[in-house]
Amino acid sequence: MPLYAYRCADCADFEIQAPMASVPEAEPCPECGTPAPRRFTAPNLSRSSSSAYKLIESTARTASEPAVVSSPGGLRPAGAGITRNPLHQKLPRPD
Template sequence: MPSYSYRCSEGCRFDALYPMAEVPQETDCRVCGARARRSVTAPHLSRTGSSAFQLMDRSARSASEPEVVSSLPSSGAPRQRTTSNPLHAKLPRP
C-alpha cells in the first residue's frame, strides 16, 4: 500500500497509508488535529542490490535468448546450484 505525505497549516508533517483508489486530498493532522493537505514528495524507489536485478534480467532474457551450451549435461550428475540464497528459488525459471 502506498504511503502519502501530509502537512497541516501548523507545519506538522506525517505520512499515511491509503489504497490508491481512496487517497483523500485532506485529512486530520495526527499531531494537532488541524486539516492537513497532501503534499508532493519524491517516489520511494527500491534499493535492491544490483546482483538481484542482474539475476532477474538474466532470467527474463533467457526466456527468449537461451544461453549456448557446448554439450548436454550428464543425466546422472546432480544439478549444479549457482546460488545458496533461498529467495532466489522464488524467481521465475526459464
C-alpha cells in the first residue's frame, strides 16, 4: 500500500498507509485530532533491485526497532587471536 502525507497546521507532518481506492482528502492529526489536508509529494520511484530495497528498509528499521540477540555472537573463544607465526613475535606489543 502507498504512503500518503498529511500536514497539520499546528503539529508536524505525518504519513498514513491506505489503499488507493479509499484515500481521504483530510485525515485527523494523531497529535491534536484536527483535520489535516493531504499534501502532495513526489512518488518514490527507483531503479534499485528488490534486494537493495530490503537492505535499505532493514537498515532504516534498525534505528527504531533494534534486533534482539540472545547472546553476544561477535566474541572469539579464548586463544583464538594468538598467532604462532615467528615473524609476528618481532612486532611491538602493547604494555
